[in-house]
Amino acid sequence: MSDDVQDGFVRVRLDLSYDGKDFSGWAKQAQGQRTVQGDIEDALRTVTRSKETYELTVAGRTDSGVHARGQVAHVDLPAELWAEHRDKLLRRLAGRLSHDVRVWSLAEAPSGFNARFSAIWRRYAYRVTDNPGGVDPLLRGHVLWHDWALDMDAMNEAAAALVGEHDFAAYCKRREGATTIRTLQELRWERRPDGVLEATVKADAFCHNMVRSLVGALLFVGDGHRPVDWPGKVLAAGVRDSAVHVVRPHGLTLEEVGYPADELLAARNLEARNKRSLPGSAGCC
Structure with a gap:
């Protein structure tokens, strides 16, 4: 094309x-x-x-x-x-x-x-607070309140199993003719000095609802409702799990888009239009 x-x-x-x-x-x-x-x-x-x-x-x-x-x-x-x-x-x-x-x-x-x-990655941040008092009123339009204490170490352990190239069908809203194979380059949580938990989510591309679904699964691990290996098992199952909640949109921000060197732009432009499949899976082009 x-x-x-x-x-x-x-x-x-x-x-x-x-x-x-x-x-x-x-x-x-x-x-x-x-x-x-x-x-x-x-x-x-x-x-x-x-x-x-x-x-x-x-x-x-x-x-x-x-x-x-x-x-x-x-x-x-x-x-x-x-x-x-x-x-x-x-x-x-x-x-x-x-x-x-x-x-x-x-x-x-x-x-x-x-x-x-031509983009080679997109980086999003999702911000959530588990402060029992709620969200700072000045941040209420950009931070989700989660009414349970969150274990950041457990969330990071669960997140590690999701990084890499996978079929993220279990975490995406399917669209006719579109692939759900993505390369998740980074998924990690850190707690800021103000107590807000911030997820960094970076991938070559994202399918519909993918970031908010991943965050929803990891919050269930963080508050103890699900074991650490649960998000990885959901991914491997390859189908939507009703227990995976798509968290509210206001906590999500597209922070940055990455591009290759100028001389590689055209090649990346063509490569990104090819429909991907995992090794050994059905599919073409």
């Missing part, structure tokens, strides 16, 4: 962040609900005085209520439009966008760059 930029257009990389509380996720919705993509595309059209809407491609399509600190997107703009507006575009977007979404940089992307397919 070719990803060449159309003649007369320039591919522009956007680095952005948003508070997901009042958004129905990243992707535009047919029902007219407010989305991050919709807000930015509308703002771009307005500040460039364009008749057309230029569509954004994003690194990670976050769900309703999920936040992002280090989101990346790209948009292909007519070269003349880009040349006319590039110097003032960032400031004009800041004046047009609502305060819960910010674009921090706009730059011409290197050859072969695709915000989604």
Whole structure:
């Protein structure tokens, strides 16, 4: 599949962040609900005085209520439009966008760059507190309250069995024609000085609900409701377990997206489009 930029257009990389509380996720919705993509595309059209809407491609399509600190997107703009507006575009977007979404940089992307397919990893953080008094009111929109004391060592021991390349069907909401094979590069918990427990979850890509399902399983281990080996057994079973809860979205933030060196972008772009299968499993391409 070719990803060449159309003649007369320039591919522009956007680095952005948003508070997901009042958004129905990243992707535009047919029902007219407010989305991050919709807000930015509308703002771009307005500040460039364009008749057309230029569509954004994003690194990670976050769900309703999920936040992002280090989101990346790209948009292909007519070269003349880009040349006319590039110097003032960032400031004009800041004046047009609502305060819960910010674009921090706009730059011409290197050859072969695709915000989604060129990415080699995405890193999320999930934050939860087991403080019996609840969540700091100033953090309530970004931290989950878990009403049981949590054993961080047990959660980290359970998490270790989930790292690596696996079929995460047991932790994903299936989508027709989509693979659930992922390489989980990092999954660990640490307790911050303020007592908040923070999970770092890093993978080449994620399937739908994967991070929040993994966190839900590990919280059950941390509070003693399930043994340490339970999340690994669920993974091996390969089917959704009703005991695995998808935790609420407000504790989740997309922190960072990683890309290879410029000369490797195009190759990664092609590689990421291939449907994966595990050794010995059925599947092709």
